[in-house]
Amino acid sequence: MPRIALATYDPGPEPGKDSDLPVLVEALRAAGAQAVAVPWDDPGVDWSGFDLVVIRSTWDYSWRAAEFAAWVRGCDAATRLLNPADVVRWNADKRYLGELAAAGVPVVPTRYLAPGDPADLPDGHEYVVKPTSGAGARFAARYTPEERESALRHLARMHDEGHTAMVQPYVTGIDVGGERALLYVGGRFLHASRKRAVLSPGTAYDAEKVAHPGLEQWTAPPAELAVAEQALAAVPGAPELLYARVDLVDGDDGRPRVMELELVEPNLFLFLHPGSVDRVAEAVLASA
Ligand SMILES: Nc1ncnc2c1ncn2[C@@H]1O[C@H](COP(=O)(O)OP(=O)(O)OP(=O)(O)O)[C@@H](O)[C@H]1O
Ligand SMILES: [Mg+2]
Incomplete structure (x- = not known):
């Protein structure tokens, strides 16, 4: 019987929002595994007690990036972690879009503005500003060229918190x-x-x-x-x-x-x- 942990966020007293989790736990148990959902940041968990840890809904990781990176390292050292730790590290920072573009993959055109970079914002079309580490559209917004002042405040806020921002044209195809x-x-x-x-x-x-x-x-x-x-x-x-x-x-x-x-x-x-x-x-x- 393989022992499998599905890593999730800690919902506290609220019901968990990951609707995949209970059905997956049940299907794994029905298939003969010992499956359990575990909050990734529970300090009392011995991850080496599992044969496999599957990252499922660690949805608070993007604003706890350093803590999460440390957990990934520790968990990877303790047992089998999927997706693999290298993949998780690479994918947690949306600068990977630039790498995909360089490899010839069609991506939404993206510029990165790190803290200290000049606030070079588009003036001919609507655009999106968002963080390179985000989930659930957190800290994402769209702006017209006339809304430059709001976009600058948004950028400044991200930069103050040490985040790199991404600027993309607003893809109008999404509305269709x-x-x-x-x-x-x-x-x-x-x-x-x-x-x-x-x-x-x-x-x-x-x-x-x-x-x-x-x-x-x-x-x-x-x-x-x-x-x-x-x-x-x-x-x-x-x-x-x-x-x-x-x-x-x-x-x-x-x-x-x-x-x-x-x-x-x-x-x-x-x-x-x-x-x-x-x-x-x-x-x-x-x-x-
Ligand atoms: N360039 C863009 N043009 C149009 N819409 C965009 C653009 N970038 C982001 N959005 C909208 O904002 C949402 C969140 O953006 P994105 O998926 O990049 O970030 P996220 O925080 O990782 O979101 P999630 O975790 O919900 O997928 C997208 O699902 C899309 O609706
Ligand atoms: Mg998304």
Whole structure:
């Protein structure tokens, strides 16, 4: 009986928000594993007591980056961690988009503004400012050229906290075709979902946002599968990934572009794809 921990965030007294977690624990147990959900930051846990630790919903990691990096190091030293620690480190910083672009993968055009860099913001079109380490659209906002003062305040806030900012054109295709999330498990395409645009005009960067508006099942056409697979092939070292989610939007040329490659803690949206639950459990067991 393999002992498997699914690492999640600590919801405190609230019910946990990861709806994938209970169904996955149940499917793993039904398949003969000893599976348990464990908060990643619980200091009382001996991770070496597990054969496999699967990072699932450590959703507070992006604002606890140093602590999380230390946990990844420790857990990796203690037992088998998936996705692999190198992948997690690489993917936790969205500067990887620049590396994907350099490898020829179509991505949303991105500039990085580190603390101290001149605040070079677009003046001919609407744009998005967001952090290189983010989740749930936290600290992301869109601006028109006329809203430069607000964008500068947003940038200053990120820089004050030591974060590098990303500046991208606002991809208008998202208002038409939404954003598609293609999920790969055990190296194979599993299912796809689509959500509507998250960033409404005029919403403050520090406002709470609905992370997955209008989420629904999606049938990914060949062009999307091709870009997703190109992106996955460009991950350094072509590592074995237990899970990967590739988020795509249509660029101005109508072709899919990578908005985000999520290899740390992707929401699997299993409630939309109940047929996928056993396939995920099988892939986890095969890695244990
Ligand atoms: N360049 C852009 N053009 C249009 N919309 C964008 C752009 N960048 C971000 N968004 C919107 O903001 C949302 C959050 O951005 P992104 O996925 O890059 O960050 P995140 O914080 O990792 O989000 P999540 O963890 O929810 O996926 C996207 O799902 C999308 O709706
Ligand atoms: Mg995203």
